[in-house]
Amino acid sequence: MSLLPMSAPTCPRRVGILTGGGDCPGLNAVIRAVTQSLLRQCGAEVIGIEDGFAGLLCEPPRARRLDWDAVSGILLLGGTILGSSNRANPLDSAQATALTLANVRRLGLDALVVIGGDGSMTIAHALAQQGLAIVGVPKTIDNDLYGCERSFGFDTAVATVTEALERIQTTAHSHRRVMIVETMGRWAGWIALEAGLAAAADAILLPELDYDLPALARHCQARLLRERYSVICIGEGAKALGGTATLQATTWPMTDPAAGAIAPLRLGGVAHRLNQALQPLLQAEVRATVLGHVQRGGSPTPFDRVLATLYGNQAAQLLLQGHFGRMVTLSGGQLGHIALAEVAQQQRTVPPGHPLLQAAQQIGVCLGQPD
Numbered sequence: 001m002s003l004l005p006m007s008a009p010t011c012p013r014r015v016g017i018l019t020g021g022g023d024c025p026g027l028n029a030v031i032r033a034v035t036q037s038l039l040r041q042c043g044a045e046v047i048g049i050e051d052g053f054a055g056l057l058c059e060p061p062r063a064r065r066l067d068w069d070a071v072s073g074i075l076l077l078g079g080t081i082l083g084s085s086n087r088a089n090p091l092d093s094a095q096a097t098a099l100t101l102a103n104v105r106r107l108g109l110d111a112l113v114v115i116g117g118d119g120s121m122t123i124a125h126a127l128a129q130q131g132l133a134i135v136g137v138p139k140t141i142d143n144d145l146y147g148c149e150r151s152f153g154f155d156t157a158v159a160t161v162t163e164a165l166e167r168i169q170t171t172a173h174s175h176r177r178v179m180i181v182e183t184m185g186r187w188a189g190w191i192a193l194e195a196g197l198a199a200a201a202d203a204i205l206l207p208e209l210d211y212d213l214p215a216l217a218r219h220c221q222a223r224l225l226r227e228r229y230s231v232i233c234i235g236e237g238a239k240a241l242g243g244t245a246t247l248q249a250t251t252w253p254m255t256d257p258a259a260g261a262i263a264p265l266r267l268g269g270v271a272h273r274l275n276q277a278l279q280p281l282l283q284a285e286v287r288a289t290v291l292g293h294v295q296r297g298g299s300p301t302p303f304d305r306v307l308a309t310l311y312g313n314q315a316a317q318l319l320l321q322g323h324f325g326r327m328v329t330l331s332g333g334q335l336g337h338i339a340l341a342e343v344a345q346q347q348r349t350v351p352p353g354h355p356l357l358q359a360a361q362q363i364g365v366c367l368g369q370p371d
Ligand SMILES: Nc1ncnc2c1ncn2[C@@H]1O[C@H](COP(=O)(O)OP(=O)(O)OP(=O)(O)O)[C@@H](O)[C@H]1O
Pocket: 020, 021, 022, 023, 085, 086, 087, 088, 089, 091, 116, 117, 118, 119, 120, 121, 122, 123, 139, 140, 141, 142, 259, 260, 261, 262, 264, 345
């Protein structure tokens, strides 16, 4: 890994830190690393903002000081000690943006560390354009952040889904059933793809590749005859050829049309929809399991603890060097950073021909493609 030099040409006096978007394992590891790195290297005061951007959208702002004691013993803890929000949005209106900026000034912050996913980085970029000194840290179980090959939290989610698939397999075998397991991931299929491969799923269905129902049914039927059971791992954003994605609800109205590229929709339930469609085509019982928030909970894996620690420390180095408007990244196995302008409004989905897709296809995993 290429590490930045340890010298500190600039020394922020007071740094804010917040966790935005859906929570994920490893957030506390980042909070700890940022805090310890800054306290040790320049003695900056670290201020934890509560509940993501929600803590900056109220009067007075909600924040507390983080010292050595506050971050001691949190490396292993899931969730975030600061709380998070995937609703609060400083870009909702000009007043919301102004209040956020005023609260940053009121807290006396020289810089802000935003730990979040694509939505949070879009907000961070907009605030950076308004003059805030911001460094982003890539968080999301979905692993869909542009310019970064691994967000922390993804490894833990994949481990959780893999274990769930293994447990589903034994009961599927006992009852000669076809079991459909739905993962999170929004419009990116990374979780379903990696966990499906890790747990030897027979079929892996991704948002990036619309599935052909008759081809999937034929694959499952053949597998049933051969091995008594079949397990399908499906990403929540997947859809049938010519069909639509399965939505639970719109979560809240988007008040700023300019922000609208990524609609604030809640996905979920595609496994039940597929269950209904597949059942008449098969001679075995079909059942669906939606894994849900279990994928976001719990203690981070050792990989995520290390990655989150490296990211947190790297964010502190960027602050010390006065590199603002950047998000920490991992690219080609190297730590680095990318302009928030490049990350904002982008998503990293599974590209066609990705080596994992090729390998899955070559070893006989059904990706739902027509025969
Ligand atoms: N394209 C966008 N432009 C502006 N704001 C957005 C956009 N997408 C999401 N947001 C806002 O960003 C906030 C966080 O978004 P989101 O819930 O997607 O979390 P995130 O930080 O992307 O993390 P994750 O997706 O992993 O949960 C929400 O308040 C949402 O309104």
